Amino acid sequence: MHATNTLAEANRQITICNACRYCESLCAVFPAMERRRVFPDESLDYLANLCHNCGACYDACQYVPPHDFAVNVPKVLAEVRSESYARYAWPRGLAPVFHRNGVVVALTAAVAVTLFLGGFVALGDPGVLFAAQTGPGAFYRLMPHEAMVLLFGGVFLFAILALAMSVRAFWRAIGGGLLTTADVLDAGRAAATLRYLDGGGAGCLTEDARPDTRRFFHHCTFYGFLLCFASTSLATVLHNGFGWQAPYPWYNPVVLLGIVGGIGLVVGPVGLLRAKEQRDSNLSDSRARGMERAFLVMLLLTSVTGLLLLVLRATALMGMLLAIHLGVVFALFLSFPYGKFVHGFYRSAALVRAAQEKRMPVLGSDNS
Ligand code: SF4
Ligand code: SF4
Numbered sequence: 001m002h003a004t005n006t007l008a009e010a011n012r013q014i015t016i017c018n019a020c021r022y023c024e025s026l027c028a029v030f031p032a033m034e035r036r037r038v039f040p041d042e043s044l045d046y047l048a049n050l051c052h053n054c055g056a057c058y059d060a061c062q063y064v065p066p067h068d069f070a071v072n073v074p075k076v077l078a079e080v081r082s083e084s085y086a087r088y089a090w091p092r093g094l095a096p097v098f099h100r101n102g103v104v105v106a107l108t109a110a111v112a113v114t115l116f117l118g119g120f121v122a123l124g125d126p127g128v129l130f131a132a133q134t135g136p137g138a139f140y141r142l143m144p145h146e147a148m149v150l151l152f153g154g155v156f157l158f159a160i161l162a163l164a165m166s167v168r169a170f171w172r173a174i175g176g177g178l179l180t181t182a183d184v185l186d187a188g189r190a191a192a193t194l195r196y197l198d199g200g201g202a203g204c205l206t207e208d209a210r211p212d213t214r215r216f217f218h219h220c221t222f223y224g225f226l227l228c229f230a231s232t233s234l235a236t237v238l239h240n241g242f243g244w245q246a247p248y249p250w251y252n253p254v255v256l257l258g259i260v261g262g263i264g265l266v267v268g269p270v271g272l273l274r275a276k277e278q279r280d281s282n283l284s285d286s287r288a289r290g291m292e293r294a295f296l297v298m299l300l301l302t303s304v305t306g307l308l309l310l311v312l313r314a315t316a317l318m319g320m321l322l323a324i325h326l327g328v329v330f331a332l333f334l335s336f337p338y339g340k341f342v343h344g345f346y347r348s349a350a351l352v353r354a355a356q357e358k359r360m361p362v363l364g365s366d367n368s
Contacts, residue, residue, distance in 0.1 A: 003041050004083060006076070006079045006080055006083055007041050007044050007083070010039070010076045010079075011044060013071050013072070013073060014039050014044065014073075015039065016071055017073065018034065018036070021034065022060065022061070022062075023056070023057040023061070023073075026054075026057055026199065027054065027057075027199075028050050028354045029047050029051050029073075029196075031358075032047060032050055032354055035357060043174070045080060045081075045084040045170065045173065046173075046174040046353060047077060047080075048077040048080035048084055049170075049343075049346040049347050049350035050196070051077040051078070051081065052196040052197040052347075053074050053077070053283065053284065054074070054196065054198065054199045054212075055074050055199065055280065057073045058072060058073065058075075058283055072282070072283070074284070075285065078283070078284050079285045079287070081285070082285045082288040082291070084170070084346065085098050085166075085346065086099065088167075088170040088173070088346075089162075089166055089337070089338065090165035090166045090169065090337070091162070094162075094337075097338040098338060098339075099287075101290055101335075101338065101339050101340075102291060104338075105295075105335045106294065108331040108334055109298065109301070109328055109331035112326075112327040112328070112331040112334075113323065113327030113331075114327070116323040116324070116326050116327040117320070117324070117327070119323075120143065124143070128141050128142060129142065129319035129320065129323075130316055131316055131319075132316045133319070134314050136246070139246055139247060139322060140245065142322055143326070145239070152329070152333065155330060155333045156333055158334075159333050159334070162336075162337035162338075163345055166337060166342065167342075167345045167346065167349055170346055170349055171349050171353075174349070177356055180356075183352050183355035183359075186351075186355040187351035187352040187354070187355050188348075190355075194215050194219070197212075197214065198215070212275065212279070213271060214279075217267070217268045217269075217270075217271030217272045218268065218272065220264045220265075220267045220271065221264065221269055221296075221299065222268070222344075224262070224265035224268055224303070225264075225299070226261070227258075227260050227261025228257070228261035228262060228265060228302075228303070229261075231255075231257035234253060234254050234257065255310065258306065258310065261303075262303040262307045263307075264303075265299050265302065265303035266300060266303045266304060269300040269303075270300065273296050273300075276289075276293075292340050294339060295335070295339050295340035295341060296340075298332045301328045302325070302328050302332055305324050306325055308321055309321045
C-alpha cells in the first residue's frame, strides 16, 4: 500500500523501468532504482528528488502514451517530488502551505510590504520616509539597525531550523548514513554543475527540439543568490566588526557583490520563467506550477527592488523602496522552508545518498 495515488502510480512505472532498464545510463535515478527490487514510499521520494526533470527518459522511452504501459517518468517523479516537500515539512501543521503556495506567498509579500510601509510611517518620522537621506546610517533613520537584525535574524533562524528539521526527516526516511567528505564532495559537484540535467550527455531539448536553457538560467539564479548572500554577510561583518554603516560607496565589495548577484538574480529567474513556458507541460507537475512561479517571482522582486534601491538611494524614493525591498525579502525568507527553495536541499541530500550507495555492493539483498 502507498500513501497516495501518485506514489502508487510511481511504483507501477518504476517497476516497469526496473524490468526494462533501457535508460540506465541517463542519470543517477536509474542506477539507484536498479539497486532495489521493491519501491516503498521512501524509496520513491528518494528517486523523485534525484530526478532533475531533464525529460531524456521520456524521449527515449518506447512505452510512453499511447502505449498501454503509459510510462512518463519525468512527470510522475515531478509529482512525487512536490508531494515529498509537504510530507517532510516541519512543523507538520505548515505542510498545507505547499498546496496553496502561490497564493500564500503572494499574500505574505503583500502583507509584509504593507506592514513595513505602515511601520515606517507609524513608528518613525513620516517626513523621513519621503525625504532624501544620504551618508552612512541613512537606512537606519527609517528603521533602526537593531530592529532589522532582530526581525530578519529571527525569521532567518526560523527558516534554517525548519529546513534543517525537514531535510533531517527526509534523510532518515531515505536511509542516509554517516556523511563522508568524499560523498559530500561528489554530490556537491553534481549539484553545482547540474550534472544530471544534461539528459545523459545529449543535452536537454524543449518541446520543439531547441536546446533547453534551464541549466544556464539556473546557474545565474543559484550563483546570483550566493553572491547576494555573500554581500549581506559581508555587510554584517563590516557593520558589527568595523562600525561601517550602510549605505556603502559603489566600489565597496558589499555593493559590487550585490550588483553582480542582483543581475544574476534578474537574468536567471526571467530566463527560467520563460523556459518553463516553452517546456513540454506533459513532463511536469501542473499542481506545482504556482509554487515554482511564486519562488522565481519573489527572487526577481528581491533583486529588482534591491537594484532600484541601489540606483535611487540618494533620492526621495529611497524610503519607499527600502520598505518594499525589506517587505519582499522578509516574505522570501518566511517562504523558504515552504516553497520551491527546498528543492535544492532535498536534491542535495538525495545526491549524497546516491554517492553513498555507489560505494555499496550492487543489488542482491538490498530491498530498501
Ligand atoms: S523510461 Fe521507458 S525506456 Fe526508460 S527504463 Fe523506463 S520503461 Fe524503459
Ligand atoms: S533526470 Fe532526466 S533521465 Fe533521469 S529520471 Fe529524471 S527526467 Fe528521466
